[in-house]
Amino acid sequence: SQQGEEDPQALSIQEGENATMNCSYKTSINNLQWYRQNSGRGLVHLILIRSNEREKHSGRLRVTLDTSKKSSSLLITASRAADTASYFCAPTNSGGYNKLIFGAGTRLAVHP
């Protein structure tokens, strides 16, 4: 597997605003996953998008995938203070089990 690189490193917004985080990777993938980590806790899986999908929704989350640009974005709409967390992407390519390699993540702060 390969490492995804999240951008920006940090994002600060007000409640109700949308938050967009980006992920870039280097080689072809089978799928790409997004995870959230609240401070001091384990990661929680948010959404998985396969290489043949371009967009996927889950509640207030929207993930897009552009394999030609080797990039993905995570959009959180109508953000809440509870969305404050670090967000990580994990691209997965072929060749074995899901050995995820995480980048440094995007630290999102949502202010009331």
Place this chain on the structure above:
Amino acid sequence: TAGITQAPTSQILAAGRSMTLRCTQDMRHNAMYWYRQDLGLGLRLIHYSNTAGTTGKGEVPDGYSVSRANTDDFPLTLASAVPSQTSVYFCASSERGYNEQFFGPGTRLTVL
């Protein structure tokens, strides 16, 4: 169901001592993983196991060993701890390759 449990929650260890971090899952997942997360950084894979009886090395395996005697348990052992192993350790599991991983709550280890 409990999901994934880790023990202990935290530990202070003298350099040179050995320690085993425990991880147990009750989801009958085939694959299990150990990650470490240093302050402000993403997770790095230490060791993984695709199925009971097999293990493999991740990005940062040196100084750590694992075993997978059965499906549920995946202990991580530090034979002779060093201060650079101070970190938060997360165990994870997945049903099979390419699927989402489920993370435990973590073990905070300080080596002095």
